[in-house]
Amino acid sequence: MKALSIACLSLSLLYASLGWAQTPKLANPGFEESDTKATGWRFSQHAGVKAYVIAVDDEVKAEGKHSFRMQRTEKQVYGLLQQMVELTPGSAGTMRLSAEMRSEKVGKDGWILVVNFLTALGENIISQVRAKPVTGDSDWERIELVAPIPERTGKLSIGVMLLDEGTGWVDDVQLKIEPPTEEQEGEKKKGKEKPAQKPPQAVLF
């Protein structure tokens, strides 16, 4: 039993050092688990008038049998579908989130892939990154959001937001945590982590 535990521990350390163990598994990433509910995901919207129709869509999809659809029916600030993802403690490196996204008649503020970096305790937001908005009538396209993981991050809230009129679809969400690059390791050793760099397609605010 002890030998087995040591073997498991060695394996986890090996995986951790290679960065493999740091990529958590997403719940229901392709919306295939249910015909009617986006299990594993949570929908919320800005306070006030209920302005969104959400559904698991079995007619329009990029992968498998279903996608997820969000339609704004009245003026409102945002609708958000998200799930919380716990990272391996001490995770560092780069977060790479991507999803197939599609839109119909979406206004300029768009249908957007978004990630909040949160502390493990209290779930305070450290920072937020957004991909470029999908707008107008757009066929399925894989949208990618890449950002360095800020120090103290314990959880990610990953999601899609509709910030304007229209209808957005999302499917086949994929998350990858890449181990720190030599440059990121070097900066950490110096004890002065560089401020989060803005990838070209992401906006920090």
Ligand SMILES: [Ca+2]
């Ligand atoms: Ca699917």
